[in-house]
Each structure stands twice: as structure tokens, then as C-alpha cells.
Amino acid sequence: MRLTLAIIIAKLASFFVKALNQGQATSLPGLLARKIDPKVLAKLSRKLKKGVIIVSGTNGKTTPTRLISNILKEANFSFIHNRAGANLLSGVTSSLLEKCSITGSLNQDWAIFEVDEATVPKVAEQTKPKVIVLMNLFRDQLDRYGELEKLANLWRETINNLPEETKIILNADDPLVSSIAINNKNIYFYGVNNENYKIEKIAESADSKNCPNCKEPLVYSALFYSHIGKYVCPKCGLKRPNLNLSAEEIRLNSFENIELKLRQNTNQLDLKAYLPGFYNAYNVLASTTVGLNLNISEDKIKQGIKNTKAAFGRLERFKLDNHNAILMLVKNPTGFNEVIRLLEIDGKKKKIIITLNDNIPDGRDISWIWDVDFERLIKTADYIFVAGQRAEELVLRLKYAGFNLNSLKQEKDYCKLLEISLAKLDNDETLYILPTYSSMLDLRKVIAEKGCVKKTWA
Template identity: 45%
Template sequence: MDIRLQTALLSAKASRKLLRRFGSGATAAPGLVAQYIDKDSLRKLAASYPNIILVSGTNGKTTTSRLISAILEKAGLAHIDNREGSNLTRGLITSLASYARLSGKPKEQTAIFEVDEAALPYVVSQINPKLIVLTNLFRDQLDRYGEVDTIRRLWLKSVENLDSATTLLLNADDPGIASLTKTRAKVVFFGLEDPKLNLEKLPHAADFINCTNCGSVLNYSQVYLSHLGAYRCSKCPLTRPNPQVSAGEIHLNDLKGANFLLLAKKRTITIESPLPGLYNLYNALAASTLGLQLGIAPTTIKTAIGQFKPAFGRTETFVSNSKKIFTSLVKNPTGFNEVIRTVFSGQDKKVVLIAINDLIADGRDVSWLWDVDFEPLAERAQKVFVSGLRAADMQLRLKYAGAASERFDDLEEAAEHLLAFAEKGETVYLFPTYTALIKLKAFFAQKGLTANFWED
């Protein structure tokens, strides 16, 4: 037994137990402790898992990884994941340590890890993943990640070092993701095939509008979401690859969810998802593609998705005094625009709380709010509350969009006013950034309305 690793494991387990006793989520600190004692703890702990699945991307990685977990569970495949750890390296080590025996050997054979975009290259260099799912690339936390192509270039170098033992599942509709094919790994594409979803034009907040090969303008015959769609370079041969797994005959049912026809190798099955919005349909498609790669029956995938419960704050709904609370994390223009498009697709007016923080986990630069299309709130919001550390910035942005708002600098006070304003039987809507979501989650957990975020 590796004495250094065993010491790191014991320390991580002890710190996790202690932190949990004092009410902390202990999602990262135990991993930091283990990594301080043994800098190779990630590589050593992961080496015992023959089947490691990594999920990354700007939007949807939490929901996609949870969907994959649900599919594996329904198929009877025991596994671990990092829902109790963060998606940074320290969080993966926290999860691996918490599940490992003191010998360092795992109890299961399969691990599913959601991985932060910036952390992915290092994680891939330390472990041998069997499957990697890459969902999309959008501008996000510019102060931390830089421009979106910076991440793409880092990922490009990372996948170049993969061998044929790894399978890459790539979103064919995203030019940035679909360009990651310079690799020895097996590549499988997934994407949408439904012309009726076509938007009139490419949104102004789209990120990849130029060819990743020659830099020329991309021509789109279909636009589904931001820069996701069917594209072709105006000069060089680059074009959207044909997906081996696709979703067609798509029906978006407002906040009730969506259903689509899953097509793969001439096999089709209709899947009903409880998750609303086109962005969540992409998540369900990515998870379905992975399930098929593992040989899981389409009927099992269908059942798992149909029974899925959202992760905390990801289109999650819970009830307080006969009032439904719908919560959706917001963190970048594309994600926020899609949430607004989904929530405000009907005619009834909504009561909304937008909570914007600018801590490190949120991104310190909030200029991205000016790329969000808030104009629908001016006509279709009955009442808008704003809160968080950057409530004043949010209120100013809404003013320019023509939407009136009421500001509360204290987040819990804002939540109380939100609930007090709504009528019984009404649904209210929370749109928080990450740290605001964590605080709201704790607030509602104290009221017994939902679980703490690390227990979800």
C-alpha cells in the first residue's frame, strides 16, 4: 500500500466528516487536503476505475452528468459520481476519497465526473477516461476563462493526446465542439435534426460565427440555439458533421418538458423528458448518446429520462405554502436567454427574482448582462425583484430593457418578498447566479422546503 496515498485518504475522510458535522458541504476542502499530502492523489485514486466518464461544457454539464447517472442506475450499473464534490480537481479527489476504501481501491467499477472547462485538460492528463462528453462552448466568466476560443484551443491540445481506448461524444451542432477531431480517440457526434426549430437569424450573442479552420464566416442553414445549428464555411470545406445519434420530431411543452424522437443506427424511440427548454433537450440527447455507447437498451434510457428529477437549481421546482418555486441557474448570455425564452413562452405574466453575485464562482465581470435579451420581461413579467451583490447593475440593465424592478440588497429579504407577493397556487421564478443559488438553497433548506445542495 502507498503510505502517502493512505495518509491522504485518511486525512480527506476525516476532514470531510468534521466539516459535515459543522454544516459545511465539504465539496472541495477534503480534496485539497489529500492533494497537499499526495500531489498525485487524483491519478492514483482514478487508476483503479476501468470505466471513467467525464462530462464537460459551458452549459448543461451538471444536468447531463445527472442524467447519465440516472440511466446507469436504471440499467443496474453501479457507479460513483462527484455530486457531493465540486467539479474542479479538488472536488473529484474529494469524491474519489469519500468512496474509496483505505486501501485506495474503489467499491465500484464506474465513475461519472462533471468537470469544469478549465480543469478538463489537467484531469484528462491524469486519468484514462473511457468516455468524454463535450456539450457546448459559450462565453462564460471571461475574467477566469478568457475568450471562448481559449478553452477550445486548450481542449484541442488535450484530445490530441487521447488514444483509441477513449470515445469522444461531441455536439455536432456546435462548431467549437465539432472541431475537436484531431485525435486517435473514437469520435461519435450527436445533434438535432428538426428544421421547424430554426430561428430567424443567428442571435447577436452567438460565439462561434467564424470557421475554426480558416477564419471565414460560417453560413447557417439552421440555427437552433445561439451558434448551435447546421453550418458550412463560406470558403473552405468545413461543414457540420452528420450526427450518428440525433433528436428529431421535437416538441417543446413550455415548462412541462419536451419530447423527441431518438434516432441511432436506424433505431428510433420517442423519449419524454420532464426538463423544459431546448438546452435541456441537448442534455438529454447527450446522455442518451452515452447510454447507447455503453450498450444500454433504448427503453431503459427512455424510462430513466422520463423519471428524472432535476439537480438543485437546474430547472428545479419545489413548493412553499401552495406556491411553486421554479429555480434556474444563470451564468452567461446564452443560458440566460434560453431560460427567458422558455419561461416566457406563454402569455401569462410571471413574478421573478433575479439574483446576481460577482464572487469568484460567479465570475467577477458582470458585463455579460448587457448581452442578455431582457426585453420580454418588460411586457410579460408581472413583477421583477432584483437582489445580490450586483443588484444595482441588474436593475440598471432592466431599466434599459424597459422593465421596472424592485431592489433588495439582502437576498433572503428579497426571497421573502417574492413569496409574499405571489398568490396561492402561483409559480414564482428564481434566476440566480451560482453563489446566490447556494445562499437561496440554504435559505429554503432551513425552511424545510428543499435539501442542502450537497445532499441533493
């Protein structure tokens, strides 16, 4: 009875939010329903034919969720997923409420939820997932610093309380994530064995340089990015666990795709993903591990991965006048450093727009830009255009990185910014645009509405 009432209220709320053009009702229905029946999420998730898959991590929840969805689709499973960004309890609950009948029945096989790191314990407790994938723990913004170990402890507690049959899929290359493993659980580790793309030194911005057990600095035989790699603790002996699924070979084909040779015991899988960038190897590894654990055939896994395109803002291509433009969202040092790495692959000098805002979605504290490896970026950039609310700080940061300010232009008006940057390009040259989240939305608006450049979104 209580459940039915909760569902009716949620569906009414959803109807009115949409009817009044107030958005997609991604959170409010869940919020209201949970007030009426606090167990609504638990009750509804039990109605799924197969169960729940949870994906969490600081950098990249959306991409692995999309990869897993496409693998499920290839295998003819039906599924529900929450919308990107609606990754708290109310968003997760809303996604089930949207699809359930008035009596609370659901026809789908699976629900796949991307879940905020700190919300994982609650969603896991209520949904008793069949599969949980934990990708990484990075410091997202400075104001959250110090919370990483707390999160890791919460995750450990969470997996300890999960049903025995839950498959727990962990990134072995992130020491903080792998250290939450518990012996008598179904743990599957994935990681990278190929050392072609290892980096020389641990970045200042890396979050977990020390052993999660004894705090001794970890020693890396191969470091792939930030604090992710093959590590060992010289004091207590903690080391990267043995891999159940490993990437033995990785080839980055610039902005096009990555090719991987994965190995599971003696079995080898060749895959291609149209998701450029080294970090996507981890997204492919995680989602392949899920597919294999659900007994989905290798062909279907490969096809599902091949079908996946980059998420909103992660890497978009379009035409600006007659030029190609590539837009990549930047939101924290780790992500930004990976974008820099991607820019370096083809060895060509580039003209780059960087925009920095400090609204809530960007993080109010912008001191994270001091952890971005601009010293490295300036070797790839032959001209940089700077914009956004905090453009001045960005100019200062670039100056400290040693960039020649004669090759830099600050312009806060996005219309003019696009005009002058396009004017600087050679005929066949691509413009690279690296915005923070809210400045990306502003920039899009200018491109789409004001018509200051021809609107030719691909």
C-alpha cells in the same frame, strides 16, 4: 507504499474535516494525497472494473452527469461520481479516495467525473477515460473571454493523446467543439435536426460566430441557441459533421418535460425527460450516446433518463404561502437567454423576481447582464421585482431594454421582497424567481430560516 500513505492521509483528512463540521471534504483529501503520491489518480482509476467517463462543457456538466449516472444505475452498474462543483483534479481524486480501501482497491464498475473545461487535459491524461463527452464551449463570464479557442486547442491535444479505444462524444452543433474532432479516433457526433425551435438571429452574446478554421463568419441554416446550430463556413467549407445520433423531433412541454424522437441510423428512439428547456435536448442526446456506446439497452436508457430530475437550482418548484414558485438559477447570458425562452413557452404574462450579486461564485464582473436578451424578457414580464447587491445595475439594464419602470419594484431586503411580490400575485399565479448563485443561497436562507414566508419546501 507511497499510494497507501497517500490514502491513509486522505482518509484521515476526510475524517477530521467531517468530524469538525468543516464540510463534505470534497477537495482536501485529494489535494493532500496528490502531494504524497502525484500519480494517485492514475493508480486508483486503473482499479475500476470498467473505467472512467469524463463529462465537460461550459453550460451543463451536472445534468448530463446525472443522466448518465441514472442510465448506469438502470443497467445495474456500480459507479462513483464527484460532487457537483468539486470538478478540479483534487475533487475528482477525492471522490475515488472516499470509496477506495486502504490498499487502494475499488469495487465499482465506473467513475463518472464532471470536469472543469480547463482541467480536462489533466484528468484525461491521468485516468485514460473509456468515454469522454464534450458538450459545448461558452463564454462563462467576461473575465474569461478569449480563452475559448485556447480551450478548444487543449481539448484537441487531449483527444489526440487518448488511447485508441476511447469513445469521444462531441456536440456536432457547437462549431468549436466539433472542430476538435480528429479523423482516426472513435468520434461520435450528436446534434439536433428538428427546426421547430430555431431562433431568428445570432445573439450578440454568442461566442463562436466565426469559423474555427479560417475566422470567416459562419452561415447558419438553423440556429438553436447562442452559436449552437447547423452551420457552414462559406470560405473553407467547414460544416456541421454528420450526426451519429440526432434529435429528429423535439417537443417542449412548458415547465414539465421534453419529448424527443432520436435517430441512430435507421433506429428510432422515443424518449421523455423531466428536464424542461430546449438545451436539455442536448443533455439527453449526449447521455443517450454514452448509453448506446456502452451497449446498454434502449429500455434502460429511456428509464434512466425518465428518472432524472433537474439539478439543484436549475429548476425547482415549491410553495410560498399558497402560491407556486419556480426558481431557476441564472449565471451567464446563454443560460439566462434559455430561461427566458422557457418562460415564453406558455404565452402567459409573468411576475418575476431577479436578483443579481457580484460575489465570486456569481462572477465579479456583472457586465454580462448587457448580453442578456432583456428586450425579449420584458414581453413576457408584467411585473419585475429586483434585488441583490447589484440591483441598481439590473434596474438600469431593464430601463434600457424599454421596460416600464412603473411595473418594477426594487427591494434589497429579501423578506420584504417576498412579501411584496406574493402580495402582487393573483390567486393561482406562479412566482418566478431568477437568482444568481450567491443570491440564491441568501434567498433560500431567508425563506428557510427567518420564516417570513411559510416554510413549505416541496
